[in-house]
Amino acid sequence: MLSEQSLPVVRATLPVVGGAIGEITERFYPRMFAAHPELLRDLFNRGHQADGTQKQALAGSIATFATFLVERPDERPDAMMARIAHKHASLGVTSEQYKIVHEHLFAAIVEVLGEAVTPEVAAAWDEVYWLMANALIAAEAQLYQESGVAEGEVWRDMVVSGRHAETPDAVSLTLRRADGGPVEPFLPGQYVSVQATLPDGARQIRQYSLSQAPGHPEWRITVKRLRGEDARPQGEVSSWLHENVRPGDTLTVSAPFGGLTLPEGEGPLLLASAGIGATPMLAMLDHLAATGSTRPVLVAHADRTPADHAHRAELTRLTSELPGASLHLWYEDAHASVPGARAGRTDVAALDLPPGLTAYLCGPLPYLKSVRGALLEQGVAPAAIHYEVFGPDLWLGRD
Template sequence: MLSEQSVPVVRATLPAVGAALGEITDRFYARLFSAHPELLRDLFNRGNQADGTQKQALAGAIAGFAGMLVDRPGTRPDAVLSRIAHKHASLGVTSEQYKTVQRHLFDAIAEVLGDAVTPAVAAAWDEVYWLMANALIAREAQLYETAGVVEGDVWRPMLVTGRHRETPDVVSFTLRAADGGPNGRFLPGQYVGVQAELPDGARQIRQYSLSRGPGRAEWRISVKRLRSGPGPEGEVSSWLHANLGAGQTVMVSAPFGGLTLPEGDGPLLLASAGVGVTPMLSMLDELATTGSARRVIVAHADRSPDDHAHRDELARLAAALPHGECHLWYEDPDGCAPGARAGRTDLGALELPEGLTAYLCGPLPYLRAVRGDLLHHGVPAADIHYEVFGPDLWLGQE
């Protein structure tokens, strides 16, 4: 909660700061990477920097958090903060790095806003920053403790034991600990960071869901190759597709991610699009392995049956549940997927039971559309959970 003296200062300056956040984040990242080029090379996603989405996410996080502090002082965007903390943990972010970010961010604010940044304004916004930063640091400390690792020390080599092409654009890799020890436990729905050493020497990191349940001897990730033309976007997935094979080792983080299978016996909706099916496969595998009697509604959308990674596996796992059902939508059904519907996901075609808990994973437009449909059908917002891969541009809409 903001101090009494800071609330009116932040409220009065929020419009000006918000209007300038685009320029502030541009200057911030320029300063940060000039002073610490290793952060862009080995920590920050170069694709998200190139297309501007990371800057948008940072600006949205600052503005959204500050607005909540002054307008709803008794609340905090815990779901958003948790998603950010899990992502940071999978990158090995440390508490010391928040000090580096603060220094370059506030230098950028002073450069853009000039004399408007009085000592009182600087102190108030510093308080905003550290309220958010300390919340993240505390959550990340809990995640590291749960994972049984020292702060930031999340990496270990894993051996690729197999490679399988699922679709023209998706390849699965099976993994086990390179030292022959146990892989370790994870919760169904979690992801790992994967570090790729690229030809220019960068060690870029991307997150991939574990696409089978935790009861398996080996982990599996399913990597979709992004085809966005030249530039850094898609550089890691393309490298993994072209270079990673059985017998090689790759650096993999401990598992993180808050979109996990809930305990209990209430009905579930597992809704996904594209490669967003991967955490749902892990949840379904665990449900089938444990003989769950829950009602489970699977709803998946894709471009076509040929583009649907793990299509047969998804249907088989849903059918293995006594109260499981699988509904498919394809933009181009092409006649080879009996029972699939044409077009995009239509929850109005399904019978949604009372007490439903929904889990969503897919592109942001898909998440927005399906979440809106669920709210329209009376599912409480608190019972709708989603995972965003890439910068979270949906801040403040919990």
């Protein structure tokens, strides 16, 4: 918690700093990348920098953390912090890089707020930053230790052993260790990062869920090619993987991370997904089927059309192998070709939700907001709803 001398200062200045945090992050990133261009080239997602979502996520996380320190000093936004820590670990972020962020973030704060940043204000917000940074550094150190790697040393070479087109825009890749060793164990629902060296020499990194359960001799990821409103390829890494990677090629891949993982126990589950968000749910279902689970499982998936639904046959098969599971599908178009599918978008009210349900959600942010809100209306406890969002988390602290 904040020190006695910093707490009233942060409380008094939170409206000002919070109101300016968007402009501060706008200044922060150009300053940092000018001093350290390798960070934009080889670590940060250039697409999220270009569209502004990474800046929004950083601003939201700082504002949320500071608000907790002032309004709920005995608590921390643990779900938010865990998602950030897992993402950082999957990128190989090190404790030294927090010093770089601190230097340029506080220079941006002074640049935006000017004389309002007195020594007292600077010291108080410095404390906020390092409380958050040190909590993340500690969490990431624990993740590195659990993975059996040194800080930041998460990368290994993997050979692409197979490639399969799941839909016109989704391809699955199976991966084996280049050194011939066994693939590491992971928890159903976790993801890995994949490095791609693009034509301009930049090394860009993206995360992909492991879409099969632990226990298989190889890992599998499923990559959806992102497209813009004009239907042209938009994601530079997903497009590069689609166009260039074939069996026999080598990819640099991280150890598995991610906190949206299948819980132990026999309680009822809801696995709800949209689009490529089905991939972590596939790993969970695969694990449940492999272990002979009889727990009640509602599987709900939404997609644009059946043809766009990656791994649809596999999702159907795995659900049918579980005696306590039921599958519920929604398609915006052409749903009549799939028996039992509904038209439109996921309707939680159409599901018979058992008491004691734990819900796991994965998909685009509007989908997460809609389904979570509907679950709350149906009486599901907020603490029982967990989610994973691909890309910058613009919904920080809402758990």
